[in-house]
Amino acid sequence: MAVRVQSAAFDYGAECAAFAQGAGDAGAVVTFAGIVRDEGGRLSAMEIEHYPGMTERALAAIEDEARERWHLSDALIIHRFGPLAPGEIIMMVATAARHRGDAFAAAEYLMDYLKSRAPFWKKETTAKGDAGWVDARESDEAALKRW
Amino acid sequence: MAVRVQSAAFDYGAECAAFAQGAGDAGAVVTFAGIVRDEGGRLSAMEIEHYPGMTERALAAIEDEARERWHLSDALIIHRFGPLAPGEIIMMVATAARHRGDAFAAAEYLMDYLKSRAPFWKKETTAKGDAGWVDARESDEAALKRW
Amino acid sequence: MKLRVLYFAWIRERIGEPREDVETEADTVSALIAQLRAREERYALAFSDLSAVRVALDQELADMDAPLAGVREVAFFPPMTGG
C-alpha cells in the first residue's frame, strides 16, 4: 500500500510492472492512468495545485476505506502536481486482488473519491494563452453516490 | 485496436507504457492483468490450451462489441497460451477513452466476455504433481448478465 | 457429408485425439453427438454430461440443436476458462 504525491514525472510502465510483480498471489491487477489531454490542440499546458499535507492524508484515507470494503492485496496511488504538458501522465492508481471484481471496484472507487475528495485543482492554459481553472463536473460528484 | 494471442511472454510494463503513450487525446487509460497464482505454494504450473483461429475471432468480436457500446479511442487484448509458471502474467486488456467511466466499463466488459466466451482452457498442476482442468466459475457466467 | 471435428481440454483427453474427420448424416449438433456416443466408450465418456459441453460451428459458438447444413468444422469443448 502506498501513496505518492510528487511534482516529478514517473515511469508509468515501470510502476505497472513493479506493481504486478509485487502483487504476488493476487491474480488480478487493475490500473488507471490519467493523461493530460490537448483537446485537439486547444490546450497547451496544465498546472495542478494541491494542499500539501492534506493531500497525502486524504489519499491515504481513501486507500484505507477501499481496503476495508474490498479484499485487496495491494494498492497504489501516485499523483503529480505542478506544471504538466499535454500527453503527460497526471496520476495513476493500481489495485491487486484475488478476484477481478474486487480489483476493478476498488480502482473505480479510488478514482471517484480521488476526483472529488482529494485537494487537487487543475488550471488549463489554452493554445491562445488563456488560463482558467477547470470546473468540477457534476457527474464526478454524482459518481460518489453509488458507493 | 489490437488482439494478440501468443505463447511467448510479453513485457506488461512496456505494453502499458506504449498503450498510454498512444492513447493520445484519450485522457483515461484502464488496464487489467491476470497473473498465475501459486495458491500459497499449492500450484506449481499452469497450461493454457486454446482454439487457434477461433480465439482470435472471438477476441476481435468482443473488442468490436466493446467499441460499439462505449466511446473508446483504443483497446488492446493480449493473451498467452502454453505453459506458464506461478507469477507469470497470463493476459492483459487495456482500454483508452475520454472519460474514465467508459474506460472502466469497457475493460470489465472485455474481461467478462473473454473469461467465458473466448476458447481458452486452463489446466493446473499442483506441487504434488496432480494435474486438473480448472472448472468454469458460475460467477463468471453470471457476470455476463449485467451487460 | 464429411465434417472436421475438433476436441479441446478434457474432452480431447477423454477421446484421445485433438481432431478427426467424421462422415455423418446428422442434421444437428445433437444428432452428431448421438452418433459419436454410440461409437465407443471413450466418446460416451466425453459426452456423458452435456451440460458441461460447449460447441462451436465454423469457429462460432452454437447451440446443441443448431443445424449442421453447410458447416465444415465442429468443435467440442468444456466451458471456457480464459483470463
Added chain:
Amino acid sequence: MKLRVLYFAWIRERIGEPREDVETEADTVSALIAQLRAREERYALAFSDLSAVRVALDQELADMDAPLAGVREVAFFPPMTGG
C-alpha cells in the same frame, strides 16, 4: 484566537495570497467567512458564491456550520478536480 487560514486555486487568486494568520472570535466557519467578507472587496469577491467554496479544518473536509473550537488551520478552496 488566532487561526492559520489557507486559500487555494481561484480563491487564492482572488484574495491575492496563499495564507495568512487571522485573529477571530468566530465560532463557526460561516462566522469566519462573514468576518472575512466584511474586510475588503477581494474577500467579498472570493466568498461571493458559497456553493462553490469548500472548507477543511485541520486538513479534514468540514461543513460551513462546523465549530472552530480547537482548530488551528482553516483552508478554503473550490470543488476539487484531481485525477
